[in-house]
Amino acid sequence: MSGERRDLGGPVYLRHLHEDDIDPRYVAWFADPEVTRFLDARNITREESIAYLRAGRTSGRYFMHAICRADDERHIGNLKIGPIHPRHRTSDLVTVIGDRASWGRGFAREAIRIGVQIAFGEHNIRKMSASIDSANIASLKAYQAAGFFIEATLQDQFIFYDGTTDKVFVSCFNPDYRT
Numbered sequence: 001m002s003g004e005r006r007d008l009g010g011p012v013y014l015r016h017l018h019e020d021d022i023d024p025r026y027v028a029w030f031a032d033p034e035v036t037r038f039l040d041a042r043n044i045t046r047e048e049s050i051a052y053l054r055a056g057r058t059s060g061r062y063f064m065h066a067i068c069r070a071d072d073e074r075h076i077g078n079l080k081i082g083p084i085h086p087r088h089r090t091s092d093l094v095t096v097i098g099d100r101a102s103w104g105r106g107f108a109r110e111a112i113r114i115g116v117q118i119a120f121g122e123h124n125i126r127k128m129s130a131s132i133d134s135a136n137i138a139s140l141k142a143y144q145a146a147g148f149f150i151e152a153t154l155q156d157q158f159i160f161y162d163g164t165t166d167k168v169f170v171s172c173f174n175p176d177y178r179t
Ligand SMILES: CC(C)(COP(=O)(O)OP(=O)(O)OC[C@H]1O[C@@H](n2cnc3c(N)ncnc32)[C@H](O)[C@@H]1OP(=O)(O)O)[C@@H](O)C(=O)NCCC(=O)NCCS
Pocket: 034, 035, 036, 038, 039, 077, 094, 095, 096, 097, 098, 102, 103, 104, 105, 106, 107, 108, 109, 110, 130, 131, 132, 133, 136, 137, 138, 139, 141, 142, 145
């Protein structure tokens, strides 16, 4: 494993995402309808994924991390910090656990906590946010368990099966910026 390992002593750690990580298993995550149900990124090819990783590195606007299990070091998902707004010091944080067998064990919650530490500590981010489909209960729970609060809700923003769902913004402030 290369890339600096970041952890909080819990069941997962983060490291930089590498081009080698983007293998058939990775591509399969983004072709899995269960994984991509609430994602814009779906059916992305290996080439597109590598180009996206490189564009983040070159631009410095976003940073891709691999989420890895502490027990066997397996790469199970990604956490993206960004896009970062350089003037306002805000950033999105996107979490995907592609390995469905690893869902529901608190791995996203732990990864988000580590991601927030990296964003605040290394990228000087003032405020992190994520936008979540209100039907994505697991995501809402994981972000809130990691310290985010519900800041705003846009009603009926998404078409979901026969109905509509809301877009929920969750946020988290860097305490070093607040009085
Ligand atoms: C959303 C996602 C990141 C959650 O990952 P995870 O590792 O399973 O999350 P965690 O285990 O940390 O927390 C999920 C919580 O939701 C609960 N949960 C899971 N599915 C649920 C459901 N359908 N209904 C209610 N609760 C649910 C879990 O029991 C857990 O609750 P707990 O904290 O009380 O134990 C993961 O399912 C995923 O990657 N999904 C696909 C991509 C995606 O939607 N990403 C989010 C984009 S905003």
